[in-house]
Amino acid sequence: MVFKRKNKTKIAMSLRFYIFAARKSYLLPNKMKKLMICIGMAAALVGCSPKQEEVAEQPQPKEEFKYLVDEFADLRIMRYQIPDWDQLTLQQKSYIYYLGEAAKCGRDILADQNFKYNLVVRKTIEAVLNSYQGDRDCADFQNFVVYAKRVFFSNGIHHHYAEDKFFPEVSEAYFAEVIKGSDASQLPLNEGETVDQFIAFLTPVVFDKELYKMRRSSEDDIIVNSAVNFYEGDIRKADVEAFYDKMREPNDATPISYGLNSKLVKEDGKIYEDVYKVDGLYGEAITAIIGWLQKANEVAENDIQRDYTQKLIDYYTTGDLKTWDEYNVAWVQDSVSHIDFVNGFIEDYNDPMGMKATWEAIVNFKDLEATKRSNTIGENAQWFEDHSPVDPRFKKEKCKGVSAKSITVTTLGGDCFPSPPIGINLPNADWIRKDYGSKSVTITNLMEAYDKAADECPRSALKEFAYSQDEVDLCKKYGSDADVVHTNLHECLGHGSGKLLPGTQPGALKEFSSTLEEARADLFGLYYLADPKMVELGVMPDAEAYKAEYCSYIRNGMMSQLARVELGKDVTESHMQNRKLISEWCYEKGREANVIEKKVENGKTYFIVNDFEALRGLFGELLAEIQRIKSEGDYAAGKAIVEQYAVKVDPELHKEVKERYNALGLKPYGGFINPEIVPVEENGKVVDYKVEYPSDFVAQHMKYGKEYSFLKAKH
Numbered sequence: 151m152v153f154k155r156k157n158k159t160k161i162a163m164s165l166r167f168y169i170f171a172a173r174k175s176y177l178l179p180n181k182m183k184k185l186m187i188c189i190g191m192a193a194a195l196v197g198c199s200p201k202q203e204e205v206a207e208q209p210q211p212k213e214e215f216k217y218l219v220d221e222f223a224d225l226r227i228m229r230y231q232i233p234d235w236d237q238l239t240l241q242q243k244s245y246i247y248y249l250g251e252a253a254k255c256g257r258d259i260l261a262d263q264n265f266k267y268n269l270v271v272r273k274t275i276e277a278v279l280n281s282y283q284g285d286r287d288c289a290d291f292q293n294f295v296v297y298a299k300r301v302f303f304s305n306g307i308h309h310h311y312a313e314d315k316f317f318p319e320v321s322e323a324y325f326a327e328v329i330k331g332s333d334a335s336q337l338p339l340n341e342g343e344t345v346d347q348f349i350a351f352l353t354p355v356v357f358d359k360e361l362y363k364m365r366r367s368s369e370d371d372i373i374v375n376s377a378v379n380f381y382e383g384d385i386r387k388a389d390v391e392a393f394y395d396k397m398r399e400p401n402d403a404t405p406i407s408y409g410l411n412s413k414l415v416k417e418d419g420k421i422y423e424d425v426y427k428v429d430g431l432y433g434e435a436i437t438a439i440i441g442w443l444q445k446a447n448e449v450a451e452n453d454i455q456r457d458y459t460q461k462l463i464d465y466y467t468t469g470d471l472k473t474w475d476e477y478n479v480a481w482v483q484d485s486v487s488h489i490d491f492v493n494g495f496i497e498d499y500n501d502p503m504g505m506k507a508t509w510e511a512i513v514n515f516k517d518l519e520a521t522k523r524s525n526t527i528g529e530n531a532q533w534f535e536d537h538s539p540v541d542p543r544f545k546k547e548k549c550k551g552v553s554a555k556s557i558t559v560t561t562l563g564g565d566c567f568p569s570p571p572i573g574i575n576l577p578n579a580d581w582i583r584k585d586y587g588s589k590s591v592t593i594t595n596l597m598e599a600y601d602k603a604a605d606e607c608p609r610s611a612l613k614e615f616a617y618s619q620d621e622v623d624l625c626k627k628y629g630s631d632a633d634v635v636h637t638n639l640h641e642c643l644g645h646g647s648g649k650l651l652p653g654t655q656p657g658a659l660k661e662f663s664s665t666l667e668e669a670r671a672d673l674f675g676l677y678y679l680a681d682p683k684m685v686e687l688g689v690m691p692d693a694e695a696y697k698a699e700y701c702s703y704i705r706n707g708m709m710s711q712l713a714r715v716e717l718g719k720d721v722t723e724s725h726m727q728n729r730k731l732i733s734e735w736c737y738e739k740g741r742e743a744n745v746i747e748k749k750v751e752n753g754k755t756y757f758i759v760n761d762f763e764a765l766r767g768l769f770g771e772l773l774a775e776i777q778r779i780k781s782e783g784d785y786a787a788g789k790a791i792v793e794q795y796a797v798k799v800d801p802e803l804h805k806e807v808k809e810r811y812n813a814l815g816l817k818p819y820g821g822f823i824n825p826e827i828v829p830v831e832e833n834g835k836v837v838d839y840k841v842e843y844p845s846d847f848v849a850q851h852m853k854y855g856k857e858y859s860f861l862k863a864k865h
């Protein structure tokens with residue numbers, strides 16, 4: 151699971167800053183998150199447009215390093231730094247370099263998984279940017295460039311977060327004109343295909359509002375209506391269920407993640423899996439990844455790394471999911487290595503069936519100072535499990551191996567790039583988590599970058615959506631710390647808590663599993679954030695601090711996150727659904743006692759937490775219920791609670807939130823440019839690796855398109 155940024159309306163956007171004081175001056179142990187946690191969701195409602203800086207009066211201490219480097223559409227592009235790079239040895243740097251190359255080699259895979267013609271669109275865009283001979287200064291071409299950036303950002307033609315198709319703000323005629331004005335030899339033409347024929351094929355793919363309109367659809371039939379490329383041919387939801395139901399063995403204590411690394415194809419009435427492996431689907435890219443992993447293994451830090459990396463290579467070679475499990479079992483137990491990585495088909499969020507995984511990669515090394523704090527939480531995992539408000543039947547008797555660390559990322563790839571999680575919690579297989587534990591990671595240098603980028607901008611969503619100055623002050627004082635700790639709890643403990651009853655299938659909650667799983671982890675964190683134990687452990691500064699997170703959470707879940715949903719649309723993304731579910735449920739259950747109050751003043755709506763203790767009680771109640779749903783695999787109850795609270799939006803409120811948010815001129819989603827790790831040679835020998843920080847988003851993607859593209863764009 152990944153930890154995404156929550157998009158709260160905080161001080162400018164700094165939710166997780168955590169490390170921000172880190173580096174040298176450090177903050178104390180109140181902030182962190184998890185790497186494998188929920189990295190990504192980060193779409194903090196925070197960005198801001200440099201154009202609007204009306205500052206000037208108070209000269210800020212000038213930072214050499216600029217975090218916020220570009221903005222377009224609803225996106226902002228930032229850079230992140232790699233602190234402490236120079237403290238690594240040459241061998242460690244080499245290891246990170248090779249792993250980083252491997253992390254860049256799967257970019258095409260993700261694009262193709264997201265939608266079958268994404269590579270065609272992207273390669274067409276690359277051809278135009280490379281070779282178009284016409285006017286590049288006109289508004290039309292600038293709009294074309296914006297479309298190009300959006301495709302790069304989303305790894306395809308569907309919004310990375312909302313999952314709906316977005317469109318170029320140019321005419322079909324102009325789109326055709328730039329293609330015709332470019333070097334035809336660079337276009338992904340079929341043999342014998344003319345440019346005109348190609349344009350006739352491509353135009354509806356890009357422009358038709360009804361065609362391929364959702365990457366992942368929740369409308370029946372979810373397979374037929376989803377453009378995602380995990381299924382091919384005339385396949386329906388029932389076919390998929392029947393195909394995999396046959397494979398699953400009931401009562402298997404160590405179930406294989408069936409379907410994880412393949413496309414399901416129906417051909418001539420027969421259904422089969424096209425498996426991602428060296429001599430299968432995506433073989434060219436997988437071969438390149440393996441090549442770099444092999445090089446990495448030559449300079450690995452220890453045999454543990456070499457051993458599991460070899461298992462990963464074996465898995466990529468054969469596609470055997472048993473080997474994938476073996477790899478994960480070995481990988482999750484490595485808590486000693488300074489350097490670590492994720493590389494594989496991991497997260498199933500993009501599959502309407504929640505089964506097939508997109509490719510992603512992250513390379514990182516430990517942030518030692520920040521890790522101390524998360525360790526405190528991890529070391530007390532059993533205490534938290536024992537005291538949680540869920541039915542004892544659903545608790546883990548033994549919480550194993552909750553490993554919580556904070557990391558510095560060096561390269562993001564696949565589904566983690568350019569929009570990464572800020573935390574991660576892996577592996578995903580429930581039985582491995584139960585028997586061997588999980589790694590929870592908070593990515594401190596990304597959180598820092600989010601916060602620093604927010605500091606580069608003066609507008610604040612917090613002031614707009616918080617009801618009172620007291621609330622603003624509370625959130626400013628404690629918001630970042632409380633948020634980091636909440637993320638830590640979510641990642642380090644939340645996802646790892648609880649157990650399934652014997653006989654409950656891990657996939658029993660089907661299309662509602664992601665939302666319910668995120669809700670479970672969030673609730674675990676919310677419940678404990680207010681526990682005196684947190685202050686006792688020195689993780690929270692005092693007994694008031696949690697209130698900042700409670701206010702922010704409710705404000706965001708009831709209201710401000712709607713800024714990221716298009717008018718007229720439902721909430722579809724699972725982390726957003728989870729926050730809406732929790733907030734709406736608590737609002738309704740606490741209505742009589744006025745736990746959360748809705749106020750409308752001057753046409754502006756506010757949600758105010760009146761009774762923090764009661765709210766904590768409601769969080770505990772809902773945690774118990776959602777844990778029950780998961781433990782028992784109660785699909786009907788899971789479906790009911792998600793459909794009642796998590797999906798439908800009050801259109802009036804939605805419109806109001808969009809207007810208020812838009813007036814702030816903030817960009818809701820953030821992503822990054824990777825630093826470049828560059829070998830330094832002397833007399834033909836690599837003597838060092840230096841880090842460069844490019845600032846041109848398009849240039850990086852063009853470079854990646856040129857150097858790390860291994861798959862043919864087919865149509």
Ligand SMILES: [Zn+2]
Nearest residue numbers: 151152188671
């Ligand atoms: Zn999560």
